[in-house]
Amino acid sequence: xxxxxxxxxxxxxxxxxxxxxxxxxxxxxxxxxxxxxxxxxxxxxxxxxxxxxxxxxxxxxxxxxxxxxxxxxxxxxxxxxxxxxxxxxxxxxxxxxxxxxxxxxxxxxxxxxxxxxxxxxxxxxxxxxxxxxxxxxxxxxxxxxxxxxxxxxxxxxxxxxxxxxxxxxxxxxxxxxxxxxxxxxxxxxxxxxxxxxxxxxxxxxxxxxxxxxxxxxxxxxxxxxxxxxxxxxxxxxxxxxxxxxxx
Numbered sequence: 001x002x003x004x005x006x007x008x009x010x011x012x013x014x015x016x017x018x019x020x021x022x023x024x025x026x027x028x029x030x031x032x033x034x035x036x037x038x039x040x041x042x043x044x045x046x047x048x049x050x051x052x053x054x055x056x057x058x059x060x061x062x063x064x065x066x067x068x069x070x071x072x073x074x075x076x077x078x079x080x081x082x083x084x085x086x087x088x089x090x091x092x093x094x095x096x097x098x099x100x101x102x103x104x105x106x107x108x109x110x111x112x113x114x115x116x117x118x119x120x121x122x123x124x125x126x127x128x129x130x131x132x133x134x135x136x137x138x139x140x141x142x143x144x145x146x147x148x149x150x151x152x153x154x155x156x157x158x159x160x161x162x163x164x165x166x167x168x169x170x171x172x173x174x175x176x177x178x179x180x181x182x183x184x185x186x187x188x189x190x191x192x193x194x195x196x197x198x199x200x201x202x203x204x205x206x207x208x209x210x211x212x213x214x215x216x217x218x219x220x221x222x223x224x225x226x227x228x229x230x231x232x233x234x235x236x237x238x239x240x241x242x243x244x245x246x247x
């Protein structure tokens with residue numbers, strides 16, 4: 001990580017795989033839910049289907065289709081998403097109880113864990129007077145989930161794409177985060193686990209971006225975006241590394 005000459009006044013943070021992570025992993029949860037309906041698939045098959053279905057979501061968004069703006073809103077999005085996975089794995093029409101069970105599971109506090117570096121880093125940033133905003137592609141359940149996980153009190157605002165009406169990498173979401181934090185783009189930084197959503201999106205709004213790479217796979221390496229362009233990006237292996245920017 002390299003340090004800029006100006007100390008940031010605000011830090012924007014992604015939620016999933018940045019602040020919190022699913023436990024057990026999604027591929028296991030989906031595999032068990034599909035098996036209960038009679039569709040047997042190995043976890044690695046489900047993982048590939050999960051990634052492929054998210055790619056389709058991102059491709060539709062790149063064509064101008066906001067993920068939460070289709071028929072049925074959030075429920076309609078998740079129905080289409082899970083049905084797409086189910087069909088990709090060889091299933092027929094998605095049984096309604098599969099979707100109901102999955103929505104219930106991922107809405108439970110027990111299905112999520114907070115990374116060990118999160119609370120100490122947030123506390124240290126708060127002590128330095130840094131404005132903190134969650135900027136996440138999530139549905140409207142996120143604010144309640146963060147509250148129950150005792151994370152909400154650490155943030156000045158929680159900005160959720162499904163509520164705001166635009167998803168990363170749209171710069172609109174980041175412009176709103178700047179407004180909520182009361183800072184200019186050059187006074188903020190953003191951290192997230194997705195190059196295309198977090199790094200590309202933040203940069204489009206003029207915000208310095210860091211890729212959270214907890215396993216160190218991309219440190220010092222050029223990354224290829226969804227458009228095919230290769231770029232260098234500042235990386236972090238832990239949120240605690242952010243504190244080096246705040247003397």
